Amino acid sequence: MESRKVSQRLGRVADFSEPNSVRSLAVEDPKIGEVLDTDAGVYLNSVDVIGIDRSAVLQLRMAVSERLRSKPLYRCAMCHTPVHLIATLDAQRFHFRHLVEDGRCKAKTRDGLTYAQMAARKYQGLQESEPHKRMKRWLQACLAADETFCDVATEKTWRSVDGENWRRPDVRAVRAGLPIAFEIQLSTTFLKVIAERRSFYLAEGGLLFWVFAQFDDGPRRLTQDDVFFNNNQNAFVITPETVRLSVECNALHLECVWAEPRTDGQAQVLKRKVIAFADLTLEPHRQRAYYYDYDGQKEALDAGVRRSFESFWVEKDRLPTEEREARWRQLRQELGRRGIEVPRYPGLFPESLLNGLYSAKLGRSVNWGYSSFIQVAHRMASEQKYLKYFREALLVYDRSALIRQEDKSRLWQAKVALYKRALEQGDPAYDADRTHERLVAFLFPELKLQRIFGRAPASSSTA
Ligand SMILES: [Zn+2]
Structure with a gap:
């Protein structure tokens, strides 16, 4: 609003002192709005090509005309027909016109073309x-x-x-x-x-x-x-x-x-x-x-961080405080560069999530000190927010035989029947906590996390 007023004011002043040459020499609303500069391989607005300098435009007219039949300087952006530069009757204004005007050009009815069609035409034109x-x-x-x-x-x-x-x-x-x-x-x-x-x-x-x-x-x-x-x-x-x-x-x-x-x-x-x-x-x-190999290098770097994280996590409780903190700081930084945030101290992290996943991956209790894997499973069954992650890990790391073998009391089997029912009924208590989803996806790329988000479809509830 403000700038318009300013330009209007300037405009009035300009009417008085402005030389004619700063006005474009192009006709208003030219039929061929855009041309392909075949030497440069770029599309140009025809008003810009014609410009404001009468002497330059007259020289350009000559150059265009000389090359018209051998190696045209400009082509219509829409139909690629060579164009020449012609003057209005009073010789005051200029515009481009097709060398052959046979009606096949859509330049005059640009509205009839979609953006994609115009883009495709312009692309074809560049071949010239x-x-x-x-x-x-x-x-x-x-x-x-x-x-x-x-x-x-x-x-x-x-x-x-x-x-x-x-x-x-x-x-x-x-x-x-x-x-x-x-x-x-x-x-x-x-x-x-x-x-x-x-x-x-x-x-x-x-x-x-x-x-x-x-x-x-x-x-x-x-x-x-x-x-x-x-x-x-x-x-x-x-x-x-x-x-x-x-x-x-x-x-x-x-x-x-x-x-x-x-x-x-x-x-x-x-x-x-x-x-x-x-x-x-x-x-x-x-x-x-x-x-x-960008992707290969990136994956190698990621794999390195993944390995360091795993070895840190598995032994962190046995490390001297200083070393634990230093290694966590470094891991935290590496993860941060990958857009993954973790708490400042490992103790602030929901440990059962990673303990459960690493236990499933390694087939033994990680950090909890349980003597058998089935104890890990029982523990995770009470971690409702992380149970779906854990079940996915059991599937991917193929721990069903190990669990069956250790579940002598059949207590686990009974527990599974219970929580499966809850899952089938869509019990929100079992909705997976997604706070550390990105970290889990990074550390355990083999898990298919999309399988665990969302509730089981209602049709699957049978009992
Ligand atoms: Zn055309």
């Missing part, structure tokens, strides 16, 4: 851009130089085995029997396009391999991240240097950009290195290709 063509030439030259690739083809139709679908990858090649579709990722590729291609090549037993023209450290486009995070946090860039190297060594080289899991809580810094394609791990069944 110079950076895209250059990347394709580069990629093809690299593959042609590398003997481990055969059947290198550009823009060749790839028909599905059932003959019903087809794609036309930028470049396709076969390496050690694996058909690979190389797709060049420019500024605009939409998640839907990425997802459709992934499933197509997955079904085909091929591998979709994205190649970028650049991959920045800073904030990236969402579409870059859609590829990056679905490819084990590795991205591949083709540059003049990698092309030179590939041709020189007769082996496809690319710049790999990857992330490594951080354990110090610091911000992510991307690593970069020129690598040979032969050094990559290819996983067609997951549509992944990577140099650095």
Whole structure:
């Protein structure tokens, strides 16, 4: 409200002193609102292209006209027809017009297209851009130089085995029997396009391999991240240097950009290195290709923390106070970095939950000093909030034989019958306490926690 008043005031002043040149030279509401700059491979607002400088726009008009029939400078964003820059009758304003006006363009009736349709058209248009063509030439030259690739083809139709679908990858090649579709990722590729291609090549037993023209450290486009995070946090860039190297060594080289899991809580810094394609791990069944195994490394780090936690928990009551506190502090920090909160002191933690789960995992009493496992089970039966966790653990760690063998008095069996009835009736006293759900999920990834949350369906109550 306030700023509008200010601009109105400024506007009145400007009417008096403002030179004409600060007003756009574009017509109001142009029919072709957006054009593809084929040299740069970007979409631009036509009002911005026309700009405010009369001398510049007249030179641009000339350049556009000269290249119109050979290598058009601009194309309509919607139909990709080359466009030229024309002036209004009084020669005061400018706008773009299709070279061929045959009615197939939807630019005039943009409302008729959904966002996805417009996105798809814009994506197709980029294939016509110079950076895209250059990347394709580069990629093809690299593959042609590398003997481990055969059947290198550009823009060749790839028909599905059932003959019903087809794609036309930028470049396709076969390496050690694996058909690979190389797709060049420019500024605009939409998640839907990425997802459709992934499933197509997955079904085909091929591998979709994205190649970028650049991959920045800073904030990236969402579409870059859609590829990056679905490819084990590795991205591949083709540059003049990698092309030179590939041709020189007769082996496809690319710049790999990857992330490594951080354990110090610091911000992510991307690593970069020129690598040979032969050094990559290819996983067609997951549509992944990577140099650095982010997920594997992360899992190894997590497994280390999981092991330290277990050894700490199992022996914590025998540790000197100082050591116990120091180790807990460290574990607490490691967990905190993974978004898992635990109390400041282990004594503040509901011990029966973890004692019960580790006992089930190891098949013996942990921390409680019971001489038999069945005593653990009896104890956990009274821990109603954690009983479902415990039962899941008994199932996963397969402790039923051990329990049967130790339940000579059949007391446990009787207890099971009782609590099973309560569970079937949805007794809220047995609802699992989810306070430490994330910790349990992290420490015991083999447990299927989704099985224990929520009550048993009402239909299952039989008695
Ligand atoms: Zn058009």
